[in-house]
Amino acid sequence: MLCIEAKSLSRSYGNVIAVDSIDLSVEQGKIFGFLGPNGAGKTTTMKLLTTLVSPSSGTITILGIDTSRYPLAVRKKIGVVLQQPSYEPTLTVEKSLEEYGMMWDVDPKTRKDRVEELLSTFDLQDIRKKKNDDISIGQRRRVQVAREFMHDMDLLFLDEPTAGLDPSARRGLLDYIKGKVQNGLTIFFTTHILEEAEYLCDKIAIINRGKIIAIDTPDELKNKFGREKTIKIRIGNVKDISSVLQGVGNYEVGYDEGTIITIHSADSEQVLVKILQALQSNNIPVEDLSVVPTSLEEIFLTVVKNSNASNISSGK
Amino acid sequence: MHPIFRLVNRNLTISLNMGFVIWQVIFPVIYIFVAGFAYTSLIHSVPFGSKNLNYPAFIASGMIGFNIMNSTLISGIIIWNDRRHGMFEQILVGPFTRAQYILSNVYTIGIIGLVSAGLITAIGYPLFFKSIEFNALTIPLVVFASITGAILFGSIASIISTRLKSSEGFNVVINTVFLFFAFVSTAFYPAEGAPPILAIAFYLNPLTYLVDVVRAGIFDNFTQTVGYEMIVLITGAVTLFIIATKLLSRLEI
Numbered sequence: 001m002l003c004i005e006a007k008s009l010s011r012s013y014g015n016v017i018a019v020d021s022i023d024l025s026v027e028q029g030k031i032f033g034f035l036g037p038n039g040a041g042k043t044t045t046m047k048l049l050t051t052l053v054s055p056s057s058g059t060i061t062i063l064g065i066d067t068s069r070y071p072l073a074v075r076k077k078i079g080v081v082l083q084q085p086s087y088e089p090t091l092t093v094e095k096s097l098e099e100y101g102m103m104w105d106v107d108p109k110t111r112k113d114r115v116e117e118l119l120s121t122f123d124l125q126d127i128r129k130k131k132n133d134d135i136s137i138g139q140r141r142r143v144q145v146a147r148e149f150m151h152d153m154d155l156l157f158l159d160e161p162t163a164g165l166d167p168s169a170r171r172g173l174l175d176y177i178k179g180k181v182q183n184g185l186t187i188f189f190t191t192h193i194l195e196e197a198e199y200l201c202d203k204i205a206i207i208n209r210g211k212i213i214a215i216d217t218p219d220e221l222k223n224k225f226g227r228e229k230t231i232k233i234r235i236g237n238v239k240d241i242s243s244v245l246q247g248v249g250n251y252e253v254g255y256d257e258g259t260i261i262t263i264h265s266a267d268s269e270q271v272l273v274k275i276l277q278a279l280q281s282n283n284i285p286v287e288d289l290s291v292v293p294t295s296l297e298e299i300f301l302t303v304v305k306n307s308n309a310s311n312i313s314s315g316k
Numbered sequence: 317m318h319p320i321f322r323l324v325n326r327n328l329t330i331s332l333n334m335g336f337v338i339w340q341v342i343f344p345v346i347y348i349f350v351a352g353f354a355y356t357s358l359i360h361s362v363p364f365g366s367k368n369l370n371y372p373a374f375i376a377s378g379m380i381g382f383n384i385m386n387s388t389l390i391s392g393i394i395i396w397n398d399r400r401h402g403m404f405e406q407i408l409v410g411p412f413t414r415a416q417y418i419l420s421n422v423y424t425i426g427i428i429g430l431v432s433a434g435l436i437t438a439i440g441y442p443l444f445f446k447s448i449e450f451n452a453l454t455i456p457l458v459v460f461a462s463i464t465g466a467i468l469f470g471s472i473a474s475i476i477s478t479r480l481k482s483s484e485g486f487n488v489v490i491n492t493v494f495l496f497f498a499f500v501s502t503a504f505y506p507a508e509g510a511p512p513i514l515a516i517a518f519y520l521n522p523l524t525y526l527v528d529v530v531r532a533g534i535f536d537n538f539t540q541t542v543g544y545e546m547i548v549l550i551t552g553a554v555t556l557f558i559i560a561t562k563l564l565s566r567l568e569i
Contacts (some may be wrong), residue, residue: 051409052408052409053569073410075410075411080409080410082406082409083400085401086403087401087403091329099326099329102322102326103322103407103410104410
């Protein structure tokens with residue numbers, strides 16, 4: 001079943017097209033990553049999907065409900081952690097969780113249990129009596145994310161939820177989210193930290209200048225866009241390696257406790273064979289050989305760069 | 317629980333802190349008991365309808381209206397804080413509509429206005445109990461003034477909170493506007509005897525109408541003029557509430 005389905009979705013602000021005719025579909029029980037550079041249209045898309053703003057054109061169906069006809073019915077079934085901080089400055093951490101549960105009409109007994117569970121899960125016990133105004137930005141972010149789990153929901157929107165969190169809190173949150181997904185929750189997740197998307201997401205869309213320029217599973221994205229592999233060969237100190245490798249082409253040489261030859265190209269396997277042959281014929285032993293896997297970050301940079309280049313060439 | 321009541325509950329929880337209670341109680345008490353008695357040596361009595369009120373009784377009844385107005389500042393502060401601290405958007409992605417958010421603010425200021433009026437009536441009662449004349453209109457007039465006054469001033473505070481972006485600007489404007497309302501009114505002194513321009517200014521101020529209606533209820537002085545003042549209060553409250561609602565509905569997210 002599709003949890004989110006957006007068709008030809010657009011949103012303009014005056015002459016500026018923030019979201020340009022995008023199509024999205026997110027399956028139930030999956031984590032969908034939404035990536036893009038600053039100003040690409042991520043937050044506007046999030047606002048459209050969460051009914052905060054209306055589309056200029058196109059349709060959105062969330063959990064089978066048309067957002068433009070029944071926005072309130074949609075909001076009752078979703079949770080949203082916005083990118084910007086949101087907190088009650090005068091309330092303590094504990095009280096703000098309790099109050100948020102009350103706002104969602106969670107019964108008092110469940111509220112009490114969930115407050116204790118979330119204070120413990122999100123490592124907020126020590127600051128439970130502190131006012132939101134008196135805690136750090138990272139702690140406030142933890143409270144903001146924890147608060148959203150006070151109520152039941154079928155779909156959770158997380159707009160850069162780990163911004164401002166330390167590595168330990170970040171990993172704790174990602175693991176907590178994974179656990180929730182195993183229990184049937186669907187998550188729409190935006191982040192700038194691509195390792196997070198790689199660690200968490202079942203499917204990823206990359207948006208640039210309001211358009212979706214790539215959408216697939218992380219592995220498929222790597223297969224499609226990650227043809228360039230990086231191979232590193234460490235050898236002993238060889239003074240004139242470039243004369244040994246003459247004619248091989250497409251490699252770089254660096255020196256760090258020996259000589260390191262780095263191959264970074266789409267045909268790296270063929271270059272590797274040529275280099276190994278050259279080394280062998282010159283009796284130069286290989287001390288170490290490693291292949292650096294293509295990261296999502298490289299894919300992201302490649303895809304965005306290609307998109308920007310095609311926009312420039314088409315004069316947009 | 318209905319969404320509006322859940323929001324009212326939330327509004328009261330975030331607003332009712334010690335600072336606010338002190339502001340709501342200590343401030344008028346100082347006016348009633350310090351200024352009220354201190355000025356007695358200068359102002360022996362204040363003509364009011366067919367009666368002559370002593371100054372403490374006059375200012376104590378004026379403080380009811382003054383406190384209703386002050387308490388409705390909370391409406392602007394709630395909206396301002398919600399926008400500043402991201403709760404406005406957070407509430408609107410939750411199980412609430414904008415209309416419910418707006419109505420919850422109206423209910424909140426109505427409740428706070430009524431409680432404030434009751435509180436100051438109780439505090440000031442020893443001062444005006446000699447002059448008070450309970451009648452069938454006393455409670456309805458005080459309740460009417462509390463609710464229309466709360467909506468009127470709450471709408472003004474809401475309008476200001478939707479128009480200004482910086483916290484400094486919000487504080488300066490709201491304090492200036494409410495300072496004008498407080499002191500260019502009949503809450504502290506009667507219009508009769510004031511310089512003509514000032515007396516006119518008194519009647520350009522909704523607090524004057526609010527205070528006049530409260531006094532008419534407490535001191536049994538319901539006249540045709542008071543009836544007109546009630547119409548002005550209702551008209552002002554409805555008009556400003558519509559404007560505030562439209563501005564809140566159009567607030568960009």
